Amino acid sequence: EAIMVVESDKADMDVEAFEDGFLAKILVEEGETANVGDNVALVAEEEADIDAVAAAGGGEAAAVVTHESSVSAEEVEGGYAVDTVDIFMPALSSTMSEGKIVSWLKSEGDAVSAGEAIMVVESDKADMDVEAFDDGYLAKIVVEEGESAPVGGLVGVIVENEGDIAAVAAGPAPAAAAAAPASEAPAPAAAAAPDCEFSQVDMPALSSTMKEGKIVSWLKAEGDAVSSGEAIMVVESDKADMDVEAFEDGYLAAIITEEGDSCAVGAPVALIAEEQSDVATLKAYAETLAAGGAPAAAAPPAAAAAASPKKAAPVAQAVSTGDRVVASPLAKKRASELGLDLTTIAGTGPNGRITAGDVETAAASGGAPAKAGKPPAAPEKPKHVPLPGVIAATPTAKVLAKKAKLDIASIPGTGQFGRVTADDVRIATGEKKVERKRPASSGGAAPVELPDGMVPFTGMQK
Numbered sequence: 001e002a003i004m005v006v007e008s009d010k011a012d013m014d015v016e017a018f019e020d021g022f023l024a025k026i027l028v029e030e031g032e033t034a035n036v037g038d039n040v041a042l043v044a045e046e047e048a049d050i051d052a053v054a055a056a057g058g059g060e061a062a063a064v065v066t067h068e069s070s071v072s073a074e075e076v077e078g079g080y081a082v083d084t085v086d087i088f089m090p091a092l093s094s095t096m097s098e099g100k101i102v103s104w105l106k107s108e109g110d111a112v113s114a115g116e117a118i119m120v121v122e123s124d125k126a127d128m129d130v131e132a133f134d135d136g137y138l139a140k141i142v143v144e145e146g147e148s149a150p151v152g153g154l155v156g157v158i159v160e161n162e163g164d165i166a167a168v169a170a171g172p173a174p175a176a177a178a179a180a181p182a183s184e185a186p187a188p189a190a191a192a193a194p195d196c197e198f199s200q201v202d203m204p205a206l207s208s209t210m211k212e213g214k215i216v217s218w219l220k221a222e223g224d225a226v227s228s229g230e231a232i233m234v235v236e237s238d239k240a241d242m243d244v245e246a247f248e249d250g251y252l253a254a255i256i257t258e259e260g261d262s263c264a265v266g267a268p269v270a271l272i273a274e275e276q277s278d279v280a281t282l283k284a285y286a287e288t289l290a291a292g293g294a295p296a297a298a299a300p301p302a303a304a305a306a307a308s309p310k311k312a313a314p315v316a317q318a319v320s321t322g323d324r325v326v327a328s329p330l331a332k333k334r335a336s337e338l339g340l341d342l343t344t345i346a347g348t349g350p351n352g353r354i355t356a357g358d359v360e361t362a363a364a365s366g367g368a369p370a371k372a373g374k375p376p377a378a379p380e381k382p383k384h385v386p387l388p389g390v391i392a393a394t395p396t397a398k399v400l401a402k403k404a405k406l407d408i409a410s411i412p413g414t415g416q417f418g419r420v421t422a423d424d425v426r427i428a429t430g431e432k433k434v435e436r437k438r439p440a441s442s443g444g445a446a447p448v449e450l451p452d453g454m455v456p457f458t459g460m461q462k
Contacts, residue, residue, distance in 0.1 A: 031399035150266035254286030327354035
């Protein structure tokens with residue numbers, strides 16, 4: 001649901017809420033500006049929490065996701081015999097997969113208040129103060145200063161009563177160790193990393209609220225060459241499906257998470273080898289990673305495993321849906337750079353998708369150049385007609401018109417869809433002059449600029 005209208009350097013846009021709840025506090029009022037990434041409002045999950053959330057609001061990042069853990073250690077791994085509030089590593093940006101604790105602003109045993117900064121986290125964008133959402137006492141620091149943790153990983157524990165600090169410091173309740181069935185065999189440990197150059201592809205955080213992702217499809221098969229910036233998989237998050245690119249050149253040695261399977265943010269989904277000769281070694285190593293993370297009962301039957309050799313390369317064929325060519329973003333970029341017509345290139349990717357490798361192959365074999373026909377006609381500019389009684393104007397324009405005591409309905413709009421902008425109001429008040437377009441100079445005399453408004457005669461002119 002749209003909750004605000006934001007004026008950027010491009011246009012005015014409605015901004016929607018990503019969660020259900022109640023608007024607890026507005027931090028940036030109408031007509032005011034904020035930097036990208038700043039908090040502008042707080043949304044409470046429950047109506048009863050509005051006062052508490054509003055009291056905790058501030059300019060610092062209130063990004064600590066808290067979770068009330070159960071008293072029963074059988075229900076919470078590493079649980080304690082007292083009520084605790086777990087502090088998790090927050091997602092401070094949509095691309096952040098892990099964070100580093102720069103410093104703790106509180107020590108173990110210190111009292112903390114809701115809305116009070118308790119640590120400084122370094123993300124892939126900047127260093128930010130992170131606040132607590134609950135009152136209590138910092139009972140335990142799990143991740144020390146200078147150490148990193150994945151998004152969603154436990155970094156600290158808060159207790160409600162000062163007397164419970166000792167229970168947390170003593171460690172998890174004994175019942176936690178007895179919770180696992182005696183008949184369950186321990187998970188096999190992952191083998192040591194092989195002695196070769198490789199990179200691990202982890203499940204990325206595609207949104208600030210994403211906890212796990214689902215592999216919709218792999219755009220590369222095991223053994224295929226991959227280039228930095230080339231899309232290698234499609235991931236379904238809690239918001240949308242997105243192409244995920246490789247950060248390194250190499251060869252897709254092993255796929256750990258298959259199509260249709262899900263895994264947590266930060267979990268390994270594939271391995272990329274720097275040298276093609278290391279593919280077999282890394283594939284064996286990936287099997288130990290998969291075995292360590294999955295129960296033995298979930299392993300596929302041997303017959304099914306034996307019947308799933310490497311898929312044969314699909315027959316190359318150019319796939320086009322109407323006027324749309326199915327190609328990866330990097331393939332489109334390379335085709336544009338090389339001047340090739342994508343409609344004449346055969347795709348070898350999933351469902352005939354054209355990859356960057358297909359473009360390079362077509363370029364090496366002398367592919368057809370891009371058609372030089374007339375450019376497609378520009379789409380008709382959409383028209384917008386406001387509802388009766390609604391004045392199309394930006395929030396800033398409304399604020400300025402109100403201050404100047406002007407009827408905004410009488411101001412002609414020059415913005416998108418005829419919307420009244422802040423500059424339109426400034427022109428109406430005389431604060432800004434109308435910019436006149438100067439005719440292009442053809443090499444002759446410079447154009448004469450006429451003065452604005454009435455100019456009084458001088459004594460000579462009279």
